[in-house]
Amino acid sequence: MGPSRTILVLLISMLSRTAVCQQRAPLVSLMAGAGHPFGGIGAQGEVLIADGRLGIIGGAGTFPGLHYLRSSITGSAGVRYYFVRQQHRLYASATWSLLQVYDLEMVGVPTVYQYGPGFTVGYSFLSKVGLTFTVGAGVGRTRHETVPIGALGLGWTWRRSS
Secondary structure, eight states, X not given: OOHHHHHHHHHHHHHHHHHHHTSXXXXXXXXXXXXXXXXXXXXXXXXXXXXXXXXXXXXXXXXXXXXXXXXXXXXXXEEEEESOOSSEEEEEEEEEEEEEEEEOSSTTOOEEXXXXXXXXXXXXXXXXXXXXXXXXXXXXXXSSOEEEEEEEEEEEEEEOOO
């Protein structure tokens, strides 16, 4: 390839990179859903930094029981890294969240809530108008065992103004 073709290829690649960088980066996301980043069944907020690639997430919700609806508020906090900054985004996240809930079979002993670290990989769809869908799966670690975890949510993402 001659020098003029090399320069042409470099210019085209730089123009496409500039067009991608000029897209408005996501800024804040609010979602409702189920899973560990939502605190069971609840809501999750995410502040996106580093041009929309890194998210700081927090969630709050409740965890339904087998025999009755538990009324305690549960929560989660973590970070999420998006591998691409387009509509279809793959991500990896690390959270500290509620992983297991169980009742002891003894009278007067409260429900046991086990929090721990969790690691997930997932997919997030971000429409051009802001509608956001996310799904993820992974593993979490309680004091005594490794448990499967997941997330399913629907919400809205606001972008930076240009």
